Amino acid sequence: MGLGEDETVATEPDPAGTVVRPYRGVSALDRIALRRRQLLDAGLELFGTRGISAVGVGDVCSEAGLTKRYFYESFQSIDELAEAVFEEVRANLMVRVAPALAAGGPSDIRLAVDAYVRAVTEDPRVLRLLAFETSAGPLAGHRDDFATNAVEAWFALSGHQAKDRDRNRLRAYAFVGASTQIGLAWARGELSLSIDALIDELVELFENLAAGVVG
Amino acid sequence: MGLGEDETVATEPDPAGTVVRPYRGVSALDRIALRRRQLLDAGLELFGTRGISAVGVGDVCSEAGLTKRYFYESFQSIDELAEAVFEEVRANLMVRVAPALAAGGPSDIRLAVDAYVRAVTEDPRVLRLLAFETSAGPLAGHRDDFATNAVEAWFALSGHQAKDRDRNRLRAYAFVGASTQIGLAWARGELSLSIDALIDELVELFENLAAGVVG
DNA sequence: TAAATCTGATACTTGGAAGTGTCAACTATG
C-alpha cells in the first residue's frame, strides 16, 4: 500500500487496488489468488518453452487471458514472476524427492536419484527451466543454491562431518553440473538411453563421487 | 541518400562503404581489419565481464573507441560479434590443448586437462564466456558442440570404436557439465582449492568416466 | 591547390516493450 496515500477521512478506505467485495460469487482475495495462479501457469508454460528472455509482460498476459493491469496486481516485473515460478517448481521437486531420500538413506541414493530424474524429465518445461534458465538471466545462481541445499541435506542425513569442505562441494558441483548437462542433451533428444539406463548412469556417477567424499 | 547518390558515370565503382585508399599510412583493408580487431577485443572484455545480454552495440563501440558506423562495417548484430568472439576463444583454447592431448595420449589425459584448466582459469573473461554464456542466448548450444568435438578428438586419438555411442556421449556430457559447473564456482571464488588440486580432481573424474567407456 | 575520400561526432528516425490511464459494460449492494 502507499505509505502516506490519503487515509485521511473515512470516505476513501481503498486508495489503489480496490479489493473489497465478491464478484461472480468469488471473494476479492480469491479472485486475486486465482489470477496469480493463472499468471504462474502462463509463466511456466512460456518460460519453459520459449525461455525467460524471450517472454514479456504482454506475452504472459495473453497466455493467461488477462491484461497487464492484473499482472502488476501480483508481480512487479517479469523477473519477479520468474522467481515465483522457479520457487514453485523447486518446492514441488522437493516434495517428491525428500521422501525418497529419507527412505533410501545416505548409503543408497538410488531412490532419490530415481525420483529426481523422473520428476524432472516428465515435464519438459521443468527440465528446461532447470537446465537452461538457471545459467543466465534472473535465475542465475539458483542452480548453485539448489545444489548446495541438496548436498547439505544429504550431508545432514549421512551424518558426515565435513573435514574437507571444498573437495566435497567440488564434487557436489560436479554431480549437479553433470546431471544438468545430461538432462539438457536428453531434453533435445540427443540421447536415446532409456530412463532406467539414465538413472543407472547417474547413480553410478554419484557413487563414484560420494566414495571420494566419504572415504 | 545512399542509393541514388550520383553514380552518374563509370567513375563510381564503390557504392556503399568507401574502401579505397590509405589513411595515415595504413591501407584500407588493414584499417578495416584493425577496427574489427578493436571490436573483438571490446567484445571479449564486455561479454566476459557483464555478460552478453547486458551489452549493446553502443557499449561495444564506446569500449572500442569507435562509432556505430564501424560496428556495422564488420558485423551485422551483437550476436554476430558474440559468435566471432567465441570462435576466437575456442580456437585459442584448441591451440593450447591439442599439443598436450597429442603428447599425453589417450591413456594419460592429465596433460590435456592441465593445459585446459590453466588456459581457461587464467583469463576470467574466457571462463565466464565458456561457463555462463554458452547456456542461454546467442551462444546456446556451443558448449555441446565443444564437448562433442573434444570427445570426438579424444576418441580419434584413442582409436576407440564406439560400440555404445550413447553411453559414451552421456559420459562426455557428464565431464563437460561437471567441469563447467566447477569452473563457474571457481570463478566466483567459492572454491579455495589450488589449481593443482582442481586439476587432480578433474583428472580423477575423467578417469572414472573413461574407465566406463573403454572398459 | 582542388577534388575526392576518410574519420569521428552527433542528430535523427524507428520500433518495441514497459507501465499508466481511460472508459464502457458488467455485477453486487441497499
Next chain:
DNA sequence: CATAGTTGACACTTCCAAGTATCAGATTTA
C-alpha cells in the same frame, strides 16, 4: 433503481536501443 465496485479492452506516454543520416574537419591524390 441508484450507487459503487469490478472487469477487460485499448489508447496513451515513456523510455531505450537499434540503425541511419548528416556534417565539419582531416587526409590523401591528382
